[in-house]
Amino acid sequence: DIQMTQSPASLAASVGETVTITCRASENIYYSLAWYQQKQGKSPQLLIYNANSLEDGVPSRFSGSGSGTQYSMKINSMQPEDTATYFCKQAYDVPWTFGGGTKLEIK
Amino acid sequence: VQLQQSGAELVRPGASVKISCKAFGYTFTNHHINWVKQRPGQGLDWIGYINPYNDYTSYNQKFKGKATLTVDKSSSTAYMELSSLTSEDSAVYYCARRRNWDFDYWGQGTTLTVSS
Numbered sequence: 001d002i003q004m005t006q007s008p009a010s011l012a013a014s015v016g017e018t019v020t021i022t023c024r025a026s027e028n029i030y031y032s033l034a035w036y037q038q039k040q041g042k043s044p045q046l047l048i049y050n051a052n053s054l055e056d057g058v059p060s061r062f063s064g065s066g067s068g069t070q071y072s073m074k075i076n077s078m079q080p081e082d083t084a085t086y087f088c089k090q091a092y093d094v095p096w097t098f099g100g101g102t103k104l105e106i107k
Numbered sequence: 108v109q110l111q112q113s114g115a116e117l118v119r120p121g122a123s124v125k126i127s128c129k130a131f132g133y134t135f136t137n138h139h140i141n142w143v144k145q146r147p148g149q150g151l152d153w154i155g156y157i158n159p160y161n162d163y164t165s166y167n168q169k170f171k172g173k174a175t176l177t178v179d180k181s182s183s184t185a186y187m188e189l190s191s192l193t194s195e196d197s198a199v200y201y202c203a204r205r206r207n208w209d210f211d212y213w214g215q216g217t218t219l220t221v222s223s
Binding site: 032034036043044045046049055087089091094095096097098099100101 | 143150151152153165167168169201203207208209210211213214215216
């Protein structure tokens with residue numbers, strides 16, 4: 001199985017701050033990487049797919065980048081509504097696997 | 108598009124449970140339905156998927172023998188049956204629609220509690 005290592009596990013950011021979350025795959029996943037946002041008590045929501053494509057309706061302050069085994073998601077100008085847990089997921093090979101999650105809070 | 112899951116379940120150890128996921132707003136047979144497990148405070152575990160068009164299934168090896176995925180095309184509903192339940196199966200279970208290689212719509216989740 002492809003292991004997804006996500007960091008940091010948690011962080012707190014101030015409103016307006018830039019936030020970066022990273023995900024490392026145990027092997028090359030050829031841009032098959034998605035990011036999901038899960039707010040407390042809610043279902044996950046797709047934010048970014050194919051490593052850098054923004055899902056319709058997602059604010060442009062979210063962006064994704066990376067290649068090979070290393071990927072990241074950036075939030076430009078953190079907003080209070082971005083408080084959530086974020087997960088990466090590889091879609092290169094079954095079983096599809098998720099990172100452990102990053103809990104993002106407002107400082 | 109909406110995926111509506113069945114309500115919370117409280118079941119005894121050793122029993123089985125069947126969770127449903129009814130699809131609205133799109134052609135049911137055009138998208139695979141995936142199932143994902145989330146234990147409290149934990150990450151997400153992909154269980155498997157079913158292709159409603161031809162009933163083809165693919166399971167995470169971890170869940171083979173534990174989960175069985177089926178669909179009823181006439182009602183646009185997907186089902187997941189979990190058997191021989193233990194406390195380790197207590198979790199929130201989500202169904203999710205697959206678009207290309209990602210999950211673009213998710214159900215609201217079904218909380219399963221296994222307890223005597």
